[in-house]
C-alpha cells in the first residue's frame with residue numbers, strides 16, 4: 155500500500171485548514187530494494203570470478219583480463235552510485251487551491267526572478283524577452299514580482315530588447331490576466347492554435363509583438379544605429395552612451411537599468427578579475443536584487459526556459475508557506491522539461507534519469523540536486539546553514555534587511571552599482587559560504603550539493619503539466635559539447651576537497667553521498683566504456699577468449715548482469731512515462747558519450763588542472779537553423795563538423811564492425827563449438843554495432859551536410875589500424 159503523508163493541517167490558533175501539500179512513497183520502492191539485493195550479490199560473484207581468473211593465472215591474456223577487471227570495477231561502482239539511493243522514491247502533490255485559505259494575498263512572500271543570458275548571438279534576445287514576459291505574467295500579485303535579467307554578454311541589443319519588452323508588457327500582461335490565458339509566453343501563444351480562434355485584441359497584440367520582434371532582431375544583426383529612432387528619451391540615450399569604443403563584453407562598467415519591475419543588469423567585467431561565469435552572474439543578481447527588493451524567495455531561470463504555467467509561483471509557495479517545511483528548505487526544484495524533442499529523442503536530450511527519475515528518489519531522502527533553472531530558493535539559504543547565518547560585508551545585503559527606499563532612487567542605484575563591480579567578490583565569502591558556489595563549471599550541481607552538506611533540504615515539485623519548458627540542442631556536437639562541459643565541472647568537484655565521496659559522505663551520510671556521486675561518475679565511466687569498445691574486440695580479432703564460454707555456468711552471470719541492468723533501466727523509464735524507443739536511444743547515447751564527451755571532458759579537466767589549457771563556460775547555442783531543425787525532426791543524427799570528439803566514436807564503430815564480421819565468419823567456417831569461448835565477445839560487438847548504426851549511415855549512406863566528414867573517417871580508419879597492430883603485440887602478454 156502507498157502511504158500518505160500530509161503537510162501540516164493545523165494553523166496558528168489550532169483551527170484546522172486543508173493541507174498545502176502531501177506526498178506518498180511509491181510502490182516501486184519494493185522492486186528497487188529487491189533488485190538492489192539481487193544485483194549486488196551478482197556483482198560480488200563477478201568480482202570473485204575475476205579474482206579467481208587473475209590469481210590462478212587461468213587467463214590466456216593477463217593484461218586484457220586485468221583491463222576488463224578494471225572496467226567491471228568501475229561499472230560496478232557506477233552502478234552502486236545510480237541505484238543505492240533509489241530506496242524511497244516519493245511523489246508529491248500540491249494543493250494550490252488551498253493556498254488562498256492558508257495565506258492572505260497581501261501576506262504572500264515577494265519573489266525575485268533571475269534570468270541569465272550571456273551571448274546575444276547564441277541566445278537571441280527575443281528568446282530571453284519571451285522568457286521574461288512569461289514570468290512577469292504569473293498569476294501572483296504583480297507588486298510582489300520583480301524580474302532581474304543578467305546580461306553577461308554586455309550587449310546593447312539585449313538592453314534595447316528589454317526596453318521594448320517593458321513597453322510590450324504594458325499591453326501583454328493585462329491581456330493575459332483579463333483573458334485568463336494559460337499560455338503566457340507570447341511567441342508560443344501567437345504560434346499556437348489557442349490564438350487562431352481569438353479576438354481582434356489578440357490580433358492587434360500579435361502585430362505589436364511581431365514588430366517588436368523585428369526591431370529586436372534588427373538591433374542584434376545591424377547594431378543599435380538601425381533602431382535608433384525607437385530610443386525615445388534622453389535618459390535612455392545616456393544609458394546607451396555607456397557603450398564607449400573601449401567597451402567589450404570582457405571589460406566594461408556595470409550597467410543597471412530599471413524598467414520598473416524589470417531590471418536589466420550587466421555586471422562590471424574586467425580582464426584582471428575572474429568573473430566565475432554563471433555563478434558569478436547569479437551572485438551579482440543576489441546582491442543587486444537585495445539592494446532593490448530583497449524578496450525572500452528567488453527563482454532562477456536560464457534564458458531558454460520559459461514559464462508554461464501561470465500558477466507556478468503559487469505552487470512553489472505551497473512549500474515555502476508551510477511553517478513546518480520552511481525552516482530547513484533551501485529550494486524547490488522543478489524538472490527541466492524540453493520542447494521540440496523529436497519523437498525518438500535521438501540524443502536523449504530529455505535526460506530522464508537526471509531530471510526525473512533521480513530527483514524523485516533523492517526527494518525521499520534529503521532532496522533533489524539543483525539543476526540550474528526552474529528552481530525557487532529561499533534567499534536565506536544563500537547565507538550559511540539553517541542554524542547559523544553568515545553575514546555579508548554590508549547590512550543591506552542581509553536576507554532580513556527591509557528595503558525602504560524606492561527601487562529607482564539614487565541611493566539604491568548607487569549601492570546596486572557598487573555591489574555589481576567586478577572585484578566585489580574578492581576577499582569575501584561570496585562563492586564559498588555565501589550565494590552560488592564558485593570553482594566548478596557545473597555551478598548548479600555544486601551549489602545544491604554544498605547546501606545539502608550544511609544541512610539544508612530541498613523538494614522536487616513535478617506537476618502534471620510542465621511548469622517550465624526549455625530548449626535542447628539539435629545537433630550531436632552541441633549536445634556533446636554541453637555534456638563535455640558538465641563532465642569537466644563534475645570531475646572538478648569529485649576530485650576537490652569537497653568530493654562527494656569523502657566530504658559528501660561525511661556530511662550527508664552514505665546514501666546521499668553516493669547519490670551525489672552518481673553524476674561525477676560519468677566522466678570516470680569513459681574508462682570502462684572505452685575499454686569495452688576496444689579490448690574484447692581486439693582479443694576477438696586475435697582469437698583470444700576473455701570471458702567464460704557458453705557451456706561455463708559463469709556465462710549466465712554475464713548475461714544476467716547485462717540484461718537485468720538494462721531491464722531495470724527500461725522499467726524505471728517506463729514508470730516515468732517513457733517510451734521504448736526513447737529508452738533505447740538513451741542507452742545508445744550513454745555509449746556514445748562514453749567514447750566522446752565523457753572522455754574529452756576527462757581529458758580537458760586533466761589538461762586544465764595541469765595548467766596546460768584553460769576552459770571557460772561555453773554557452774550552448776539556442777539558435778534555430780531551419781535546415782538543421784528539419785533534419786533533427788526527421789530523427790537523423792547530425793555530425794557535420796570535423797570534431798575530434800567524433801574520432802573515437804568512429805573508431806569504436808569500425809573496430810566493432812570488423813570484429814563482429816570476423817566472429818560471425820568464424821562461427822560459419824569453424825562451427826559454434828570452436829568459437830564457444832568468443833561468443834560473449836561477439837555479443838558485445840553485436841550490441842555496439844546495432845547502436846552504431848547512425849554512425850555507419852553517416853559514413854557511407856548519407857550525402858547531406860550532416861554526414862560524417864570524410865576527414866574524420868580517414869583519421870579514424872588509420873588509427874584503428876594502429877590500434878589493431880598494438881593490440882596484437884599486447885594481447886598475448
Ligand SMILES: O=c1ccn([C@@H]2O[C@H](COP(=O)(O)OP(=O)(O)O[C@H]3O[C@H](CO)[C@@H](O)[C@H](O)[C@H]3O)[C@@H](O)[C@H]2O)c(=O)[nH]1
Nearest residue numbers: 270271272306431432435456457525526527636771773774
Ligand atoms: O558566463 C556565463 C555563462 C552562462 N550563463 C548562462 O547560463 C545559462 C546556462 O547556460 P547554457 O549554455 O544554456 O547551459 P546548459 O548546459 O544548456 O545548461 C545546464 O547546465 C548548466 C551548468 O553547466 C546550468 O547552469 C544550466 O542551468 C543547465 O540547464 C544560460 O542562461 C547562460 O546565459 C551566464 O549567465 N554566464
Ligand SMILES: [Mn+2]
Nearest residue numbers: 456458625774
Ligand atoms: Mn541551456
